[in-house]
Structures are given as C-alpha cells and as structure tokens.
Amino acid sequence: MVRYIGQRISIAVVTVFLILLLLFLMLELMPGTPFNDERLTDQQRDVIMEKYGLDRPILERFFKYMQLMLKGDFGISYTLNKNMPVSFMLGQRVGVTMSLGLQAVLLGLAIGMVLGIISALKHGTWLDSAMSMIAVAGVSVPSYVFALFSLYVFAFLLRWFPIRYNPSAPGLSGVLPVISLSMFTIATVARFLRSEMLEVLGSEYILLSRAKGLRESAVISRHGIRNSLIPVVTVVGPLVVNLMTGSLVVEKIFAIPGLGGLFVQAITVNDYNVVIAISFIYSVMFVLVMLAVDILYSVIDPRIRLSKGGPA
Amino acid sequence: MNPQKAELFGFASEERFRLADQSSSIGERGFIQDVWIRLKTNRAALISFGMVILILLFSLVAPLLSQHRYDRGMIEHQSLPPRWPVLERIGVLDGEGKYQEMGLEDTYYFFGTDTLGRDIWVRTWKGTQVSLYMAFLAVVVDMILGMSFGMISGYYGGVIDLILQRIIEILNSIPTIVIVTLLVFVLKPGILSITLAIIIKGWIGMSKIARAQVLKLKEQEFILASRTLGSSDAKIILHQLLPNIFGQVIIMSMFSIPNAIFTESFLAFIGLGLQPPLASLGVLISEGFKSFLVSGYMVVIPTLVLAVLMFSFTVLADGLRDAFDPKMKEM
Numbered sequence: 043m044v045r046y047i048g049q050r051i052s053i054a055v056v057t058v059f060l061i062l063l064l065l066f067l068m069l070e071l072m073p074g075t076p077f078n079d080e081r082l083t084d085q086q087r088d089v090i091m092e093k094y095g096l097d098r099p100i101l102e103r104f105f106k107y108m109q110l111m112l113k114g115d116f117g118i119s120y121t122l123n124k125n126m127p128v129s130f131m132l133g134q135r136v137g138v139t140m141s142l143g144l145q146a147v148l149l150g151l152a153i154g155m156v157l158g159i160i161s162a163l164k165h166g167t168w169l170d171s172a173m174s175m176i177a178v179a180g181v182s183v184p185s186y187v188f189a190l191f192s193l194y195v196f197a198f199l200l201r202w203f204p205i206r207y208n209p210s211a212p213g214l215s216g217v218l219p220v221i222s223l224s225m226f227t228i229a230t231v232a233r234f235l236r237s238e239m240l241e242v243l244g245s246e247y248i249l250l251s252r253a254k255g256l257r258e259s260a261v262i263s264r265h266g267i268r269n270s271l272i273p274v275v276t277v278v279g280p281l282v283v284n285l286m287t288g289s290l291v292v293e294k295i296f297a298i299p300g301l302g303g304l305f306v307q308a309i310t311v312n313d314y315n316v317v318i319a320i321s322f323i324y325s326v327m328f329v330l331v332m333l334a335v336d337i338l339y340s341v342i343d344p345r346i347r348l349s350k351g352g353p354a
Numbered sequence: 355m356n357p358q359k360a361e362l363f364g365f366a367s368e369e370r371f372r373l374a375d376q377s378s379s380i381g382e383r384g385f386i387q388d389v390w391i392r393l394k395t396n397r398a399a400l401i402s403f404g405m406v407i408l409i410l411l412f413s414l415v416a417p418l419l420s421q422h423r424y425d426r427g428m429i430e431h432q433s434l435p436p437r438w439p440v441l442e443r444i445g446v447l448d449g450e451g452k453y454q455e456m457g458l459e460d461t462y463y464f465f466g467t468d469t470l471g472r473d474i475w476v477r478t479w480k481g482t483q484v485s486l487y488m489a490f491l492a493v494v495v496d497m498i499l500g501m502s503f504g505m506i507s508g509y510y511g512g513v514i515d516l517i518l519q520r521i522i523e524i525l526n527s528i529p530t531i532v533i534v535t536l537l538v539f540v541l542k543p544g545i546l547s548i549t550l551a552i553i554i555k556g557w558i559g560m561s562k563i564a565r566a567q568v569l570k571l572k573e574q575e576f577i578l579a580s581r582t583l584g585s586s587d588a589k590i591i592l593h594q595l596l597p598n599i600f601g602q603v604i605i606m607s608m609f610s611i612p613n614a615i616f617t618e619s620f621l622a623f624i625g626l627g628l629q630p631p632l633a634s635l636g637v638l639i640s641e642g643f644k645s646f647l648v649s650g651y652m653v654v655i656p657t658l659v660l661a662v663l664m665f666s667f668t669v670l671a672d673g674l675r676d677a678f679d680p681k682m683k684e685m
Contacts, residue, residue: 178665187660190657317535
C-alpha cells in the first residue's frame with residue numbers, strides 16, 4: 043500500500059518537473075521575444091532583456107524559474123496588463139472558473155447518477171434506449187455546441203436567462219454555463235454507471251440478497267447502487283480534462299472573466315508568463331487529480347494495488 | 355420423458371446447432387463480411403454509417419461542383435440568408451427577400467453567405483474535409499503508434515514494459531490543451547500543430563488496449579509453438595499477434611475519431627486552430643458566432659454538420675464494437 047502510493051507520488055513529482063522543463067524549453071524555442079516593438083533599438087532591447095533576466099545562461103534561468111514557479115510567483119505580464127504580477131491577474135479569475143467547474147461537476151454527477159441508475163433498472167425498455175441516446179449525444183456533441191444552442195434558444199429567443207455572465211452576482215446568468223459545462227459529465231457518468239450497475243445486478247451477491255428475502259428497494263440501494271458507484275471514481279480523470287477544455291469555450295461564449303478566457307487572450311498576444319502560469323496551473327491540477335484518483339481507488343478497491351502492473 | 359422435458363431438450367439442441375452453425379460460418383466468411391452482417395441488424399449504426407458516407411461524399415464533391423470558391427467571395431453579396439431553388443416557393447429557405455432587394459433573382463446560396471460574401475455551402479463542405487482528415491489521422495495514429503507501442507510493451511514485458519508504461523503515465527498526465535498551446539506557440543496556429551498534438555497524445559488509449567490484448571494472447575499455445583519452432587520475436591509479433599488483435603484495434607480506433615474531430619474544431623473555435631480564410635467547421639462556427647444574433651444560420655449550419663458527424667461516428671463505433679464482439683462493451 044505504502045509502496046504503491048509512494049510510486050504514484052514519485053511519478054507525479056517527475057511529471058511536474060518534466061512539465062516545468064517542457065514549458066521552459068518551448069518558450070526558449072519560441073520565435074521572437076516578448077518585445078517585438080519595431081521602434082526598439084538593439085540597445086534598448088538588450089536593456090529590457092537584462093531587466094527581466096533573459097540574458098542569463100539557460101541552466102541558471104531554468105532553476106531560478108523553477109524556484110519561482112513552485113512558490114507561485116509567475117513573474118509579471120509583458121503585454122496584456124503591462125507590469126502587473128501574473129499571480130494577481132490569476133487571483134481575480136481562478137475563483138470564477140473554480141466555482142463554475144465545481145457546480146458543473148456536482149450537477150453532472152447528480153443528474154448522471156440518476157440517469158444511469160434509472161436506465162439500468164429499466165434495462166431494455168424505451169426509457170433505457172432514450173437515455174442511452176441522450177448519453178451518446180452528451181459524449182459526442184461538443185460542449186460548445188450545447189453552449190451555443192442554449193444561448194441561442196434560452197437566452198436570445200426565449201429570454202429566460204441573461205446572455206452575458208455577471209461575475210459579481212451570477213444568479214440566473216450562471217445557469218446556462220453550468221449546464222453546458224456539465225453535459226459531458228452527465229453523459230459519461232450515466233453511461234458508465236449504467237453498464238456497471240447492470241453487471242452488479244447480475245452478480246451472485248444480488249441474487250443471494252434477493253434469495254434471503256430482502257426488499258427490492260433495499261437490494262437496489264444497499265447492494266446495487268453502492269457497489270456500482272466505486273468504479274465511477276475512475277472516470278473523474280477524463281472529466282477534469284473535459285472541464286478544462288470546456289471552460290475555455292464556455293467562458294468565451296458567455297463572456298465569463300475566468301482563467302480560460304485569459305489563457306486564450308494571452309496566447310494570441312504572446313504574453314508568455316501568463317500562458318506558462320495557466321498551463322502550469324492546469325497541469326498541476328490535472329496531476330493532482332489523477333494522483334488523488336489513483337490513491338482513492340486503491341484504498342477503496344484493494345484488488346488494484348494487489349494486481350501489480352496489470353493492464354491499466 | 356414427458357413432453358415438456360422433450361421440448362426443453364429439443365430447444366436446447368436446436369440452440370446448440372444454431373450456435374455451431376454461426377461459429378462455423380465465422381470461419382468461412384471474412385472478418386469484414388462478418389462484422390458487416392451483424393452491423394446490418396443495428397439500425398442506428400446503419401443510419402450513422404449512411405450519414406458518414408453522405409457527409410464524406412458532399413465534402414468531396416460539393417466544393418468541386420460549385421461555381422464559388424471557399425476562400426473568395428463577393429463583398430457585395432455579404433450576409434445573404436440561405437436560399438434553395440424549389441423550397442423557396444413554399445416559404446422556407448427563401449432568402450428572406452434579400453436576394454430580390456439586391457437584384458439577384460437568379461442567385462442561390464444554399465447555406466447563405468458570410469459577412470465577407472463567401473459562400474457558406476462551399477466553406478462548410480471544405481471545412482468538413484478538415485474534420486474527415488482529423489478522423490483519418492486519428493485512426494492512422496492509433497494503428498501505427500498506439501498498436502506498435504502497446505504490442506512491444508506487452509510482448510517484451512519486464513524492464514521495457516516498465517519504462518514504456520512510465521512514459522505513457524507521464525504523457526497522460528500532461529493535459530492535451532497544454533501541449534497544443536505550446537505547439538501553437540512555437541509553430542503557428544494551423545493544421546500542422548494540431549496534427550503534431552494528435553501524434554503526441556492520440557495513441558495512448560489504443561496502446562493500452564493493444565498491450566492488454568497481447569498480454570492475454572502471448573501465453574497461449576500457438577505462440578509457444580511458434581517460438582519452439584524458432585520464430586524470431588519480430589515474426590511472432592507480425593505474423594501471430596498482429597492478425598489476432600488487428601480487428602479489435604481497428605474497431606476500437608473508431609472511438610478516437612470523435613475526439614480528434616472535436617479537438618480540431620475546439621481549437622479553431624478558440625482561435626488556436628486553422629485561421630481564416632481557410633475553412634474548417636470550427637473556424638466557421640467561430641466566425642458565425644461573432645454575428646450569430648443577427649444571422650443565426652452562419653453558426654447553426656456548421657454546428658449541425660459537426661454535431662451530426664461526431665454523433666454518427668460515435669454511434670457507428672458503438673455499433674461496430676457490438677457487432678465485432680459484444681463482450682468488449684466494458685472496455
């Protein structure tokens with residue numbers, strides 16, 4: 043157990059190091075400098091490069107950079123908000139993205155679980171096929187298509203919700219973004235839980251609990267649902283990835299001042315400290331979630347750590 | 355023996371014959387034929403297959419037949435709504451009178467024009483070509499990179515497997531969006547950086563499947579027999595293992611198609627993919643989005659094509675998997 047967790051953690055640490063190295067090297071290879079102003083003379087450019095420490099040897103820069111990144115000091119913005127510390131720019135936006143993401147996950151889990159359980163219990167009926175169709179649509183139709191569609195129908199045509207997101211008091215304006223973000227979660231969880239639950243319901247311990255005369259509702263809730271929920275932990279990884287990419291487009295569509303919007307903006311104007319900072323945050327978040335999922339799953343289900351090196 | 359029992363036995367033996375019949379015919383028919391016969395019973399998958407073929411045909415033929423070009427438009431024809439020759443008589447897709455206002459009685463833009471006067475019909479099908487290229491790329495990357503990586507890792511095992519699996523774990527922990535961003539940063543936004551991103555990350559899922567299959571197969575007698583007869587590792591991998599997992603791999607690779615199509619359109623939508631005047635469905639949706647409250651058709655049409663394409667590929671992949679082997683559902 044300890045060995046397994048230790049192995050997972052060391053992989054996570056190596057990954058974070060590699061990501062840092064990658065981010066650093068990519069920017070070294072990038073054509074041009076952040077100071078592409080035509081009016082700068084060579085001397086002026088040298089002065090600026092020195093000011094930001096861009097003239098030091100590459101190894102020295104990398105270690106200094108790694109130190110700063112891990113402390114959460116991402117330097118200052120070069121072009122987007124001149125000389126504003128990146129950590130300050132992020133601080134304003136992380137909260138918005140996080141709260142939307144969290145709401146979307148919770149909503150998606152709740153609805154997805156209900157749909158999955160219902161279609162497993164009503165297996166083979168029209169209700170099951172209808173829900174399977176919805177689930178396939180949720181997995182295969184991109185979140186921004188949902189976002190655009192809901193914006194057009196519910197905000198523009200029917201005027202039930204505001205078109206733009208209001209960051210200080212989300213209220214109704216947060217409904218559509220959260221729903222569009224959670225579509226993928228709903229679909230994935232529903233699909234996964236359905237097949238898992240069908241397998242559990244066909245197992246021998248369910249037969250036993252029926253045979254010993256438990257009420258059907260107790261069989262379903264105490265044995266069926268509980269045991270099918272365990273493997274749902276494994277789909278959390280892909281869900282987090284989807285929330286990240288989803289937030290980029292959903293934030294663009296609903297004009298939400300979050301991390302995703304800033305990311306896209308920063309890329310288009312070559313503001314590389316901002317891009318690096320957000321890439322780093324995304325990667326670390328992702329690595330942490332994967333680590334948590336692995337550890338959590340091995341705690342819940344001992345078979346995982348016992349079958350060492352088995353097929354993933 | 356009472357009649358009830360006889361019926362029971364009769365049914366059982368009939369069933370057995372049916373099963374035996376089926377299994378013998380699998381050997382006689384080819385793999386593709388066999389999958390096709392089972393796929394035919396799945397109506398949803400069949401319709402999806404038809405849609406994919408239809409979209410493929412349109413994307414290849416429509417830009418050639420049209421008199422308009424995807425990258426050039428007439429600025430005086432800007433923002434014209436869709437207009438169809440026959441349907442306009444019954445009041446749908448009639449161009450909303452804008453054609454008559456401008457004295458273009460004989461002009462028909464099936465999907466309308468964009469804000470620069472470019473024909474959306476041609477741009478949509480031209481853009482669909484990019485999506486289909488992504489689909490093709492996803493399968494090729496799965497087949498070449500994913501399959502060989504997984505087979506080597508599974509077949510050799512030991513230290514090689516350990517190292518390759520750690521590489522996969524680390525690659526898997528880097529979000530795709532970060533890789534794409536860095537590529538876009540270093541190269542330029544465009545088809546090259548997306549292609550590279552798919553090559554870097556697209557094959558990981560498939561390598562796991564191929565590895566699991568090889569782990570299962572390599573313990574079986576026919577591999578042992580082949581090794582005893584002195585076959586080299588390369589020969590065992592290519593002549594014994596490959597034919598046995600190929601069908602499964604090609605069907606599972608269908609599942610990476612929607613994801614690859616999505617990646618391209620998503621990047622184009624946020625401005626990191628193809629750049630106008632090039633057309634892809636993502637580019638069109640992104641352009642249409644800017645004026646979608648005024649002219650909804652500009653975003654609705656490419657969005658619909660994208661959604662139908664991705665939906666069809668998903669349903670088709672599901673159907674193919676079920677047709678190939680219903681037991682694979684769990685994977």
